[in-house]
Structure formats: structure tokens, C-alpha cells
Amino acid sequence: MTETQYQSAHTETRQPIMQARNLVKTFGRVVGLDGVSLDLYPGEVLAIIGDNGAGKSTLIKCLTGAEIPDSGELRVSGQLVNFKRPQDARAHGIETVYQNLAVSPALDVASNLFLGREERLPGPLGKYFRVLDTKGMRRKAKQELTTLGISTLQDVTVPVENLSGGQRQAVAVARAAAFGSKVVVLDEPTAALGVRESNQVLQLVRDLRDRGLPVILISHNMPHVFDVADRIHIQRLGKCAATITPQSHSMTDAVAIMTGAATA
Amino acid sequence: MTQQQTAGPPTTGQADLAEEFLDRQTPLNRVRNVLHRYPAVSPALVLLIAVIVFGLLNDRFLRVENLSLITQQVSVVGTLAIAQTLIILTAGIDLSVGAIMILSSMVTAQLAVNNGLPAAMALLVGLLVGLATGALNGLLVTRLKLPPFIVTLGTLNIFIALTLLYSNGATVRGTSMPGLLTWTGTTFPVGPVRISVGVVVMILLYVLIAFILGKTAWGRHVYAVGDDKEAARLAGIAVNKVLMSVYLAAGAVLAVGAWIQIGRTNAASPNGGVDLNLDSITAVVIGGTSLFGGRGSVWGTLLGALIVGVFRNGLSLAGLDVLYQTLAVGVLIILAVSIDQWIRKAKS
Numbered sequence: 059m060t061e062t063q064y065q066s067a068h069t070e071t072r073q074p075i076m077q078a079r080n081l082v083k084t085f086g087r088v089v090g091l092d093g094v095s096l097d098l099y100p101g102e103v104l105a106i107i108g109d110n111g112a113g114k115s116t117l118i119k120c121l122t123g124a125e126i127p128d129s130g131e132l133r134v135s136g137q138l139v140n141f142k143r144p145q146d147a148r149a150h151g152i153e154t155v156y157q158n159l160a161v162s163p164a165l166d167v168a169s170n171l172f173l174g175r176e177e178r179l180p181g182p183l184g185k186y187f188r189v190l191d192t193k194g195m196r197r198k199a200k201q202e203l204t205t206l207g208i209s210t211l212q213d214v215t216v217p218v219e220n221l222s223g224g225q226r227q228a229v230a231v232a233r234a235a236a237f238g239s240k241v242v243v244l245d246e247p248t249a250a251l252g253v254r255e256s257n258q259v260l261q262l263v264r265d266l267r268d269r270g271l272p273v274i275l276i277s278h279n280m281p282h283v284f285d286v287a288d289r290i291h292i293q294r295l296g297k298c299a300a301t302i303t304p305q306s307h308s309m310t311d312a313v314a315i316m317t318g319a320a321t322a
Numbered sequence: 323m324t325q326q327q328t329a330g331p332p333t334t335g336q337a338d339l340a341e342e343f344l345d346r347q348t349p350l351n352r353v354r355n356v357l358h359r360y361p362a363v364s365p366a367l368v369l370l371i372a373v374i375v376f377g378l379l380n381d382r383f384l385r386v387e388n389l390s391l392i393t394q395q396v397s398v399v400g401t402l403a404i405a406q407t408l409i410i411l412t413a414g415i416d417l418s419v420g421a422i423m424i425l426s427s428m429v430t431a432q433l434a435v436n437n438g439l440p441a442a443m444a445l446l447v448g449l450l451v452g453l454a455t456g457a458l459n460g461l462l463v464t465r466l467k468l469p470p471f472i473v474t475l476g477t478l479n480i481f482i483a484l485t486l487l488y489s490n491g492a493t494v495r496g497t498s499m500p501g502l503l504t505w506t507g508t509t510f511p512v513g514p515v516r517i518s519v520g521v522v523v524m525i526l527l528y529v530l531i532a533f534i535l536g537k538t539a540w541g542r543h544v545y546a547v548g549d550d551k552e553a554a555r556l557a558g559i560a561v562n563k564v565l566m567s568v569y570l571a572a573g574a575v576l577a578v579g580a581w582i583q584i585g586r587t588n589a590a591s592p593n594g595g596v597d598l599n600l601d602s603i604t605a606v607v608i609g610g611t612s613l614f615g616g617r618g619s620v621w622g623t624l625l626g627a628l629i630v631g632v633f634r635n636g637l638s639l640a641g642l643d644v645l646y647q648t649l650a651v652g653v654l655i656i657l658a659v660s661i662d663q664w665i666r667k668a669k670s
Binding site: 144145148154156160161162163164165169173174175176178187188189190192 | 542559617
């Protein structure tokens with residue numbers, strides 16, 4: 059993304075798709091989030107980085123309904139929301155790809171894409187006998203994968219366990235992209251992948267952004283973050299230490315902010 | 323790489339020699355991949371071979387009367403094994419299937435004979451007993467988060483005790499029961515074969531459960547929950563609801579099994595039925611359903627139940643002591659699980 063595009067993403071006339079204000083989350087005496095705010099604008103990749111225990115995961119969980127914040131507010135498209143469960147976030151068009159990959163190994167690719175929101179056959183067979191539209195779902199799954207340019211994954215009837223790590227990740231990302239109408243959240247999508255597979259996933263992230271879907275990306279991997287992110291939210295000790303861009307700061311700066319050696 | 327029928331060149335970038343090496347198609351690998359995709363193939367082969375071998379050993383084996391007898395002998399365990407399959411698919415195990423069936427059959431028989439309840443009503447109460455016991459197992463598994471093995475080990479003893487308390491240990495004879503209760507034991511001719519109503523009921527249950535498991539979202543969720551519970555939850559599946567409904571469905575199937583048992587033995591007896599637990603698990607395992615959950619099918623289970631039935635019948639026709647039947651079943655279980663493990667290594 060060029061500087062001008064970044065500027066436009068930042069002009070306050072554009073309404074953020076997602077807006078968090080002063081989120082607080084504690085676990086007993088442990089403070090997970092200490093008043094964190096975050097804006098996500100249309101068509102951007104927002105990376106969230108931070109050391110272990112900085113509150114990255116907690117922040118994401120609060121944004122996606124996996125945890126309920128103690129206080130603070132969350133808006134989606136300007137509308138105040140109150141997520142109690144992951145399904146609530148999903149109903150608002152926020153799809154999450156979890157680090158441990160929410161895919162079912164023994165089920166095939168198409169079944170995984172539609173897991174939890176299977177489609178039934180039209181007509182009485184679907185209505186009264188609840189028969190699944192297996193063919194239709196396979197066709198749509200294929201379409202979705204083609205749209206995303208996942209060329210290595212053409213047979214949607216293969217069990218996911220037969221796929222490589224990158225392909226599994228692609229299935230999980232494709233599911234999020236297929237159903238995430240507003241935001242796609244990726245938690246450490248390249249953590250378990252090799253170089254080639256990581257690049258495929260990063261390309262997927264760019265493709266999603268180019269389709270207009272904003273992406274929140276949590277990662278430990280600085281080169282990956284600086285490769286795809288438009289803005290970088292740095293968590294430190296439960297707070298947002300800074301929000302920078304790959305243009306304004308170097309990787310060394312980011313690490314320094316992350317570890318508290320410097321401020322933005 | 324997508325599922326490969328041919329060892330094509332790697333699809334991206336540089337040639338990946340290691341990947342090619344791993345994917346190379348030796349004949350053994352190809353067999354394994356087929357078995358991995360169609361888990362019912364191996365039990366079907368075993369059944370076929372067993373039938374041929376026993377047919378050669380003793381010409382009485384392949385007579386229609388004998389084959390019809392095998393189906394009747396299999397009908398009770400075959401039905402129990404449906405319930406067992408449902409639960410094992412969710413990565414659980416149910417040690418109480420036999421006890422639930424016996425409890426349900428005793429309640430049905432006693433209500434009809436001693437309390438003069440109409441037969442249909444007695445069967446309905448038997449169904450309620452199945453549902454209630456299934457619900458108890460399900461609640462303990464989902465609410466108290468206890469392992470299914472422990473839960474059903476406990477309820478197994480509870481249900482056996484309840485059965486004995488309720489029946490005072492007395493057997494209700496089929497001759498004193500209304501005709502509807504023992505109807506499942508009656509046979510009718512189909513060509514040269516005599517088929518019992520119980521066998522037909524069992525087959526209908528298999529068709530019904532296979533349809534639900536294969537064609538509905540609920541079925542897919544059962545597999546997903548057994549495969550990876552956390553992944554299923556994150557995909558938006560209400561895991562506890564699915565588990566609860568599986569235990570309820572199993573309870574209902576077991577109540578039908580109780581009805582078949584009354585007809586088959588022409589009695590309702592509070593004793594016995596405990597070894598049916600292990601037989602049902604044996605049928606499921608031999609049928610290729612994984613004890614780790616998430617893979618398998620009820621058709622495999624039917625084949626598994628038939629294999630056990632064929633072995634027991636064939637070995638006794640061959641004049642071998644009953645102990646050898648037990649020995650053979652033991653060997654079968656070990657073989658089936660080893661093959662399952664080997665198949666699971668395919669391409670993963």
C-alpha cells in the first residue's frame with residue numbers, strides 16, 4: 059500500500075469498521091487489558107504485535123466474542139455491540155481464524171468450509187428431511203477457493219488431514235473470507251508454516267484486503283508483519299504502546315517499543 | 323498437494339523431492355489410501371472371506387436356515403452397536419448400553435404383564451426409560467465434564483442394580499406377554515429365507531441412522547465433535563447440545579433394542595446382557611469406527627456385528643469349543659484396531 063492510500067485510510071471522514079474504546083479485561087488479579095483502544099478502517103491490514111503476555115490474544119478474544127471485556131465499548135460500523143459468544147461476533151460479520159485452526163481433520167474441505175452453517179437442499183427434502191445440499195456446498199467451496207486464488211486445492215472432497223499445513227491454513231482462511239462480511243481476524247496464521255507456505259498465506263491476506271475486507275493480523279513474525287500490514291498496533295503490558303506504520307518505523311523501532319526500550 | 327491418484331509433479335515452484343518421495347504410490351500405499359477413504363471396505367472383505375472359509379469348512383453353514391439364524395443372532399447386538407457407534411463417533415464410549423437395554427426391557431415387560439398396561443403403552447414407557455437413562459449419561463458427560471468411560475462405568479452398575487431391584491430378580495416369560503412385545507421374535511418367509519421382525523426393525527434403524535449421520539447437518543456435527551471438540555466449538559457448533567442429543571438418540575435406539583431382545587429371547591430377564599456391552603464395542607471396532615472418534619460409519623458397524631455373528635456361528639458349526647469363538651473375537655479386535663491405526667497413517 060502506498061503512502062497516499064495509507065493517508066486516506068486514516069482520514070477521520072472514513073468511519074472505522076471496528077472501533078474499540080478502553081477495553082479492560084482482568085483474570086483474577088492479572089490484568090489482561092488495561093484500557094485498550096483500537097480502530098480498524100475499511101480495506102486495511104492492521105497487525106497486532108507484542109511480547110508474550112502483552113495482551114494480544116486477550117484483545118483479539120474480546121474483539122471476537124471469545125472473552126467478555128470487564129469494561130469498555132466495542133462498535134461495529136458505528137453500532138454498539140456486546141458480544142457474549144463467538145457466534146455473536148460471527149453474526150456481525152466478524153470471522154476469526156484461530157491459532158489452533160478450527161478445522162476438523164477427518165471432514166473434507168467443503169464440509170469444513172461450511173461447518174456449523176451447512177446448507178440444506180431446496181424443496182421438501184431439505185425442509186422436512188433436513189437433507190444437506192452436499193453438491194451445492196462443494197460447488198460453492200470450489201468457487202470460493204478459486205476466487206481466493208488457492209490453486210493447489212482443487213479437490214474439495216479431500217479430508218483436511220491429508221493437506222499440508224499451508225493448505226489447512228488456506229482452508230481456515232477461505233472459510234473466514236467466505237463468511238466474514240466485515241472483518242477477518244487471523245491469529246498467528248504463519249506460526250506453524252514453512253517459508254513457501256507462509257508466503258502463500260500472506261498473499262491470501264493481501265488478496266482479502268484487495269477484495270475490501272479489512273484484516274486484523276496477530277503475529278510474532280516481524281518480517282511478515284512489515285510485509286503485509288498497513289498499520290501496526292503494538293501491545294505492551296496490557297496497553298497499546300503505539301500504533302505505527304511500516305513506513306514510519308523500522309523493525310528495530312517496533313521491537314524497541316514492544317520491549318519498552320523506546321517509545322513511539 | 324491435493325489427493326493424488328497419480329504422482330504428478332509438485333504444483334508450485336521448485337521440485338520438492340521429499341514430498342514426491344512421501345507421496346509416491348506403492349501398491350501398499352494405494353490400498354491404504356482406498357481403505358482410508360472407504361473405511362467399510364476392510365470389514366466387508368473380512369466378512370466375505372469368513373463366509374467363504376466357513377462355507378468350505380462346513381456345508382451346513384451356507385444353508386439359508388443357518389444364514390437366517392445368524393441374522394437373528396446378530397439382531398440384538400447389531401442394534402446395541404448402533405447406539406454404541408453414535409457415542410464412539412463423538413470420541414466417547416458407552417459401557418452401559420447392555421444395562422440400559424435390560425432395564426428398558428424389564429420395565430416394559432413388567433408393566434405389560436404385572437401392571438396390565440396396554441402393550442403399546444408399555445413399549446412407550448420403555449422408550450422413555452431409554453431416553454431418561456441416555457439423558458442421565460449425557461448430563462453427566464456434558465455438565466460434570468466426566469469422561470464417558472467413567473460415567474457409563476458408574477451408570478452401568480446403577481442400571482443393573484435398578485433392574486434387579488425393580489424386578490426382584492424375576493424373569494418375565496414371553497408366553498405371558500401380549501403379542502406385540504414378542505412380535506419382534508416372529509418370523510416371516512422371504513423366498514426360501516425366514517426373516518424375523520426384529521431383524522427388519524434393526525435394518526430400518528441402520529438405514530435411518532445412516533441417513534441422519536450422512537445427510538444432515540446434525541450428522542456432520544457428530545463427526546466434527548468427535549474429531550476435534552475445540553475446533554467444532556470454534557466453528558460455532560453447540561458441542562454440548564450435540565453430545566446430549568447423541569446420548570438421547572442412543573437411549574432411544576437401546577429401547578428399540580430392548581423390544582428386539584424380548585422377541586429374540588422370548589423373555590425379559592434381569593440377568594445377562596452385561597457381555598452385550600463388550601460385544602457392541604467389538605462390533606463397532608471391527609466395523610472400522612475409530613475409538614478416537616470422528617471417523618467410521620454405522621454400515622461398518624453392521625458388518626462388524628455380522629463378522630462376530632459369522633465367526634461365532636461358523637466356529638461352532640466347525641465343532642470348535644465356545645472358548646475358541648471368544649479367542650477368535652479377541653484376535654479380531656486386535657487385528658481391527660491395528661489395521662485402523664495403519665490406515666490412519668495414510669497421507670498424514
